[in-house]
Amino acid sequence: MKLTDFSFDLPQNLIAQFPPEQRGQSRLLVLDRMQRSRSHHHIADLPSLLEPGDLLVFNNSKVRKARIYGTGAGGGRVEFLLLKQQDPQTWTVMAQRTKRRRMGTRYIFDDALEAEIIGEEGELRLLRFDRPIDEAWLDRHGHIPLPPYIRREDSPADSERYQTVYAAVPGSAAAPTAGLHFTEELLAHLTERGIESAFVTLHVGLGTFLPVRSETIEDHLMHEENYSIDEENAARIERAKAEKRRVIAVGTTSVRTLESAWDSNAGKLCRGEGATSIFIYPGYTFKVVDALFTNFHTPESTLLMLVSAFADRNFILDSYREAADQGYRFFSYGDAMLIV
Template sequence: MKLTDFSFDLPQNLIAQYPPEQRGQSRLMVLDRAQRSRSHHRMTDLPSLLEPGDLLVFNNSKVRKARIYGIGAGGSRVEFLLLKRRDHQTWTVMAQRTKRRRFGTRYAFADELEAEITGEEGELRLLRFDRPIDDAWLDRHGHIPLPPYIRRDDTPADSDRYQTVYAAVPGSAAAPTAGLHFTEEILARLTSRGIESAFVTLHVGLGTFLPVRSETIEDHRMHEENYSIDEETAAKIEKAKAEKRRVIAVGTTGVRTLESAWDSAAGELRRGEGATSIFIYPGYTFKLADALFTNFHTPESTLLMLVSAFAGRDFILDSYREAAETGYRFFSYGDAMLIV
């Protein structure tokens, strides 16, 4: 398939620059794959749209303040995005104007911290600090890593709104944004209706948001992302599958975790830590996820390819066109979609 098969036109004014005034107030489009039908709701309707016995699987990864700024030898301010800790002092990073960030270049950061480029990994760099940095340092000096289509600096409000209410395990360089729609009240209403919840952890990195640059999508290779699944979650999912109850993934990261860890032959989910570079696009046969709660994704992205695999490319693109015509908000801070 061609990359252009996943293009669509989107007016710039529909790209949400801020979250809704109140969390949980977004619009919700529901896609029925069997009927090839669409209906329009609000996020607050979700508990009534699901069935008792459904199991929602959330990604509880927490976003780090992973965007930091260093000063180079000439006084220039350079942006780095911390992707993965390699050891106590070294990180894999995405660097502004990558080709200029050469081996041996040094940068000064807050608190008299210094770092040096010590290696190159394609488009990425290894940045070694002269002493360890932790999440406490990042909370003081880092910035929320808002995606580039949000054309503004982060604000104190983003520290809350670009984070799910159930975030628990620090490690992501971007939010698992489908979960941003859920409030404590909505979660409580889901529970009271007999809808179960379970939590996996996948730390969002380049595998999720790096653009596809190959004209033929089959040539694209996903970067590896780390995940973990505990015993309680694995047991809940296995029980739901055995009882033929729906497993509903909240977000594309949840789908990728479940599909990577599911052993179809044994009917079991692998416990513990793992890594995935799974690339899901049309033609993929889903093994575990029965429904998907997600956002509206960027053109030509691996996320759009995944939902196209789940619901059909033409159906998804038709739904996106209708969403644009009726004023839905798109991308991380935008509205939501439930595919059943």
Template sequence: MKVKDFYFDLPKELIAQHPLEKRDESRLMVLNKKSGEVEHKVFKDIIEYLNPGDCLVLNDTRVMPARLYGAKEGSGGKMEFLLLNRHEDDIWETLVKPGKRGKVGAKFVFGNGELKAEVVEVLDNGNRKVKFYYDGIFEEVLDRLGEMPLPPYIEEKLEDRERYQTVYSKEVGSAAAPTAGLHFTDELLQAIKKKGINIAFVTLHVGLGTFRPVKAEEIQDHEMHSEYYILDKENAEIINNAKRSGKRVIAVGTTSNRTLESIANEEGQVKEQSGYTSIFIYPGYKFKIVDAIITNFHLPESTLIMLISAFSTREIVMNAYKIAVENKYRFFSFGDAMFIHE
């Protein structure tokens, strides 16, 4: 199957540049994955489609203010750092711009000098390993000096950082938000629990690879990025109980989906574990545990639209996207949502 099979024409004005005032008043397209039937709703209507005993699986990762702007010691040349993965002893894998200033041994200063950095290694992929120096707690320093690493297609400045976090975010470590979860409010989650729907949490720290374009012509030639996940014993049991009871496991977002499908065995059961996943789900994949998906509207030719096409069919999903464009749904991170079920 070719990557171009997942192309659709998206008018730029449909790319949402800011979140709605109320999270749960985004639009919701409800798609039957077998028939292709479409309903148009508002996100808070999702509760109508959830049944007592179902298990909603949320990704509780929290986005780091991972973009730093510094100056090179000596020359004062400006440098942008994007923190990707933490290694040992305050060494981070980072994306740097401009790369020519990021030579081994180069030193940089941030803010009023409370944070300093030195490039210690150039990696094969062009990223740098950078060692940071500071007093106190790194996360607190980062919170003062860093900016939210919004995706490249969002050109407007975000006034409230928390709008690029889910209301249940907890485990700091992502370079991007699990955006399907941005539609939930505390009130909606309470109403969902009150109806008898179980909620379980996984953690998958979203990497910038989620925005990396697929450059191969054939889908199977694409190399998927790797991301760190965690599932603890308590949440594994909540998920397994739903499966054993014949109830649905509903993944909120492609990140929760990839985590569950990475961990589940052939019987659709999960167990406590952590590790890295580079699972690439595209049409032909047989889902082991996920019964329904809540997701946003994704980029043309992205691995994300391939994943949801695998959950239904390419033809049904591409037709649903055509309907979304015709009905002026808002796309991408701050856009509207889709519920795919049968």
């Protein structure tokens, strides 16, 4: 398939630059794959749109303040995005104007922290700091890694709003944004209706948000991301599958975790930690996920390709056009879809 098969036009004013005034106030477009029908709702309607016994699977990874700024020898400010910690002092990073960031170049960060580029991995760099940096340092000096289509600096409010209410395990360089719609009140209403919840962890990195640069999508290689599933949550998901209750993934990262961890021969999920570079695009056969709650995704992204594998590509793109016509807000801070 061609990359352009996943293109669509979107007016700039529909790209949400801020979250809704209150969490959980967004709109919800519901797609029925079999009937090829659409209906318009709000996030608060979700409990009534699901059935008792349904199981929602959330990604509980927590976004770290992974964007930091260093000063080079020439005095200019350079942005780095921390992707993966290799050891207490060394990180894989994405650097601003990557080609200029050469081996041996040194930078000074807040709190007199110094670092040197000690390795190159394609468009990524290995940055070694002169002392370990931890979550406490990042909380003081780092910035929320808002995506580039949000054209503003991060604010203190983003520290809360670009984070799910159930985030528990630090490690993501971007939010699992489908989960941003859920409030404690909504989760309680879902439980009252008999809808169960389970949690997996996938730390969002380049595998999720790196653009596809090959004209033929099958040539795209996904970067590896780490995930984990514990015994209690794996058993809960397996029980739902065995009882033929719907497993509803909240977000594409939950989809990729479930589909990567499923052992088809055993009919079970692999427990513990793992890594995935799974690339899901049209033609893929889903093994675990029966329905999907997700945001609207950027053109030509692997996320849009995953959603187009779950429902027919033309149906998805038609639905995106209708959402745009109806004034839905798009991308990380925008509205949501439920695909059943």
